Amino acid sequence: MKNRTILLVEDNPDDVKLTLRALEHHNVINEVVVAPDGVEALDYLFSTGKYADRDTHKMPEVVLLDLKLPKIDGLEVLRQLRADERTQLLPVVILTSSKEEQDMIDSYRLGANSYVRKPVDFNEFTEAIRQLKLYWLILNEAPPLKINERS
């Protein structure tokens, strides 16, 4: 298990609580940073605003990104991530209620690594989180942290 953070971009506190509980349930010990809107998510990733002091070299293991967000929405956050060298290769999993075809197409087109629809049934939801943890935190090798320094 890697020790990098997980960035959860989610505006709904219920969903935050349920997600955290599910992660906890599956023994995920990584620090989970919650950004309640797109602006804060970008601030965290680019070390701006309230996260100005954050070391940009420490990128999260994975970003769990909701689409419908206050201020800057999920798709725009994704677009800006992919446009910046520092976050270009960052694994992003779209975690949303929407099953709209257009949302899936837009997400993949903008470079999402995965698209997961949040199930209503909490058992299924917990199972989805378990599988995400298994894949992104255990199986998957994240891109090297200092990629920006090499380029």
Add this chain to the structure above:
Amino acid sequence: MKTNTKKKQHNPKVTTEDLKSLVENANDGFVVAKGEGVFVYANKRMAEMTGYRVDELIGLTIRDLLHPNEFKKVMDRYKKRIAGKSILKTYESVFVKKNGESLPVELTAAKTIWQGEPADLGIIRDISERKSRDAEIRQLARIVESSDDAIIGGTLDGTIFSWNHGAERLYGYSEREIKGQRITVLIPPERRDEHPGILSKIKNGEVIDHYETIRMRKGGKRINVSLTASPIKDASGKIVGVSSIARDVTERKLFEEERDRFFNISLDMLCIAGFDGYFKQLNPSWLKTLGWSNEELMSKPYLEFVHPDDRRPTVETATDLAEGQIIITFDNRYLCKDGSYKWISWNSIPIIEEKLIYAVARDVTEQTKAQEEIEKLNKELEHRTIELEAINKELEAFSYSVSHDLRAPLRSIDGFSKILLDDYEDTLNDEGKDCLQRVRAASQRMACLIDDMLKLSHITRFEMRRQPVDLSKLASEIISDLKTAHPDRNVDFKIRSGVTANVDPHLFRIVLENLIGNAMKFSSKRPYGKIEFGFFKQETGPPVYFVRDNGAGFDMNFAYKLFGVFQRLHSSSEFPGTGVGLATVQRVINRHRGRVWAEGAEDKGATFFFTTE
């Protein structure tokens, strides 16, 4: 009178002087020749006629005056006369004047005694005027003779005295046959009563100009003629006869009749209008279309019947026509007698030399109205399309919102219920646990309803692409999936092969999935399910496709509810479902302009039929 009386009573002695004065002042030329024809005397008139002076004439002979061509003729006569043969004393010949001009003359020769000796007396008359008049008359006669028109002269009592070749050709009688006959032989019996009228007009000095009537040829055949008759007057101006000129217009009449026949039966309005702005001729369709009589239409400039807004373009078009342009189509509105206006569409051509416009017109009011109506409807449609697009966008936003926002609270309800169940398992009694289980079941069911509703709205918004689809193959694929999903089920599937339709493959997969899926579901309580997909042709109308099962069926009294959204004829505990499947099927079929209906009976299975266009 007194002088005359005196002359009769007295016979005074005529002196030589008297005679000399007579001769000298006579209007004829006098010459006296002696011996070999040498002139010994010539009067003043002779000098005037020939251009010689009197003293120049003395000593000349007749030969010096005669035209060379005439000399032999005159000499022959002279010799005959000398020989004592009987010849006419007076004859015509030609002199040559001193200036070389020819002079037609009439010669009269006689024996006389001149100064006690026998001599020849010649009296010469200038007939040049008469000659030229004769030539003129002969020319006129030739013109009359050679005319194609029949030119007839008749007396006032109707006797024919003159008859040209044209008359012979037209009427068939030769001049010899007809001269002296009554003019009435040319008039058909049924027309004889028009003759006295013509005659009395002529007697009044009137001319009958281009009077069209019927005359009769030799043998009785009727011919159409155009007749011009005028009085013949004598020198004193007294009317003494009738001259009539007739022209055969039979062919023209036939042509006109033929033309009029089309003119009169035409459904279109036909007309001839003058460059002066008036109608000249109109066919009966005008009355039928506009309600005005032809007399009314011809009584004032046609522009007055044109809608005020259309007058300017009408004048411009008429000007173009007068300049020789052919106007293929032109539309304007004409006033009807009832005060309404009708749209008239025109095809016109000008005949410049006659200053006439020939036109065919058609009432296009209905078409124009229909066209306007179509345009109006199109505008409305455009407007509604824009509205619909806006509504569609709104709906999309709505369903997005439903998909995203309505599910989140459900997740919370379910999630926290589960947390309660997990974390407080020890403190909750069975009743409490059951309640929370129900809360969870309800939220999950609501999530299903939301998903199905979204699917349904997708069907309506989905862009359709029709293509030939093998429905048999599609049904087989669906059945194969169902068999995999329900390995425990014992179902006999029967699929008619080669059933195709021109439909959207994606949407029809949904239709068959729903129908066959339903058949599967509702026959689940049978030990042996029977599901059939097939089709049949109707006598009229499109072929009918169907899916039949031997399942639970339904009460036909509620058949109308089958295709309603969220309508169910069975409880979900009996057969699970949200009541969206058949509504979805109906939407797809509607979008293919087809029809879907069902037949069944409770516990006797059901058959779902559908058609497409």
